[in-house]
Amino acid sequence: MSTSPSTPSSKRPTSWAWILGLAITIACLWWAVRGVRWDEFSAAISSVDIPLLLAVVALATLTFPLRMIRWRVMLRSEGDRPVPWSALWNAVAVGFMANNLLPARAGEFARAYVVKRQAPVRFITALATIGVERLFDGILMLALMAVAIAAPSFPGHDTAQGALVSRVALGSAVAFVGLLVLAFIVAAHPAPWLRLLDRITQALLPARIAGPVNHLAHGLVEGLAVLKSPSRFATVLGWSLVQWLVNAASFALCFRAFGLSVPPEGSFLLQGILGFGVAIPSSPGFAGVFEKATQFTLVLYHVDASRALAYALAYHASTFIPITLLGLHALSRTRLHLGDLRGASAESA
Numbered sequence: 001m002s003t004s005p006s007t008p009s010s011k012r013p014t015s016w017a018w019i020l021g022l023a024i025t026i027a028c029l030w031w032a033v034r035g036v037r038w039d040e041f042s043a044a045i046s047s048v049d050i051p052l053l054l055a056v057v058a059l060a061t062l063t064f065p066l067r068m069i070r071w072r073v074m075l076r077s078e079g080d081r082p083v084p085w086s087a088l089w090n091a092v093a094v095g096f097m098a099n100n101l102l103p104a105r106a107g108e109f110a111r112a113y114v115v116k117r118q119a120p121v122r123f124i125t126a127l128a129t130i131g132v133e134r135l136f137d138g139i140l141m142l143a144l145m146a147v148a149i150a151a152p153s154f155p156g157h158d159t160a161q162g163a164l165v166s167r168v169a170l171g172s173a174v175a176f177v178g179l180l181v182l183a184f185i186v187a188a189h190p191a192p193w194l195r196l197l198d199r200i201t202q203a204l205l206p207a208r209i210a211g212p213v214n215h216l217a218h219g220l221v222e223g224l225a226v227l228k229s230p231s232r233f234a235t236v237l238g239w240s241l242v243q244w245l246v247n248a249a250s251f252a253l254c255f256r257a258f259g260l261s262v263p264p265e266g267s268f269l270l271q272g273i274l275g276f277g278v279a280i281p282s283s284p285g286f287a288g289v290f291e292k293a294t295q296f297t298l299v300l301y302h303v304d305a306s307r308a309l310a311y312a313l314a315y316h317a318s319t320f321i322p323i324t325l326l327g328l329h330a331l332s333r334t335r336l337h338l339g340d341l342r343g344a345s346a347e348s349a
Contacts, residue, residue: 097327
């Protein structure tokens with residue numbers, strides 16, 4: 001088994017990531033529990049419908065195999081062959097487990113690292129496809145958020161919080177679409193862009209740095225190949241929509257498990273705000289930011305802060321466990337350890 005030990009210089013950013021993430025987690029948790037009435041919190045937890053909550057966990061966990069199916073459409077091994085299912089599943093499970101247990105979104109690097117070890121795939125190409133995935137995720141989440149905001153049931157049109165959500169969603173949608181258009185342009189005609197990059201790096205960087213930068217750029221362009229095929233693009237878009245509808249269904253079902261009078265389209269808004277929330281640095285597993293982002297959304301729908309926090313903690317804890325256990329099992333099958341993932345993440349970053 002090969003390992004990827006961190007150098008002293010790579011450990012320092014990881015330490016700062018831990019410190020910053022912990023500080024943000026503590027601040028968000030303090031913000032979330034302010035004003036909570038613990039008797040109402042306990043009553044909400046004790047009254048949850050357990051069979052419905054188990055169905056919520058099943059739906060939320062189903063999104064990970066859906067991610068695997070979508071990723072197989074995007075990622076190709078040498079000879080333009082599909083990557084084996086087992087390698088993809090191990091990488092997806094390990095990646096999301098690592099996001100739950102390691103700081104600084106280490107799971108994105110871990111996912112690319114694991115699939116590279118198990119299939120003839122370049123690390124940077126795998127990482128590029130994960131970046132393209134994030135573009136699809138952002139666009140789909142924002143589109144579904146727009147549905148929730150446009151719905152008559154959205155209660156925030158006349159509030160400062162609702163106006164802020166609308167503005168942020170619109171600005172983010174413009175940014176994501178712009179990035180996707182740029183990716184399309186580069187993927188369609190990569191040669192001029194790569195030549196331009198080569199000239200810039202040769203002019204500004206030492207040769208020992210310019211060479212690796214251009215090598216990485218070629219790998220990134222390979223990861224954008226899915227954008228050149230209309231059929232593959234449409235397939236990825238379709239699976240992305242299925243994945244986010246299933247994810248939203250898990251939130252909507254959890255509304256019923258807690259007896260909350262939140263309309264089903266509120267789940268679109270919730271998953272969108274959570275998408276922004278978990279992008280903030282935090283402790284592993286997005287502790288704190290998940291709870292506060294969920295509470296913020298439910299309060300918009302006039303759910304009191306105590307019941308909203310109960311919902312957030314129950315959903316987060318119950319859906320955290322399955323993918324973490326599945327990821328640890330996949331990690332053991334690949335003959336790796338968490339330390340290997342930490343080292344690979346630090347070196348890659």
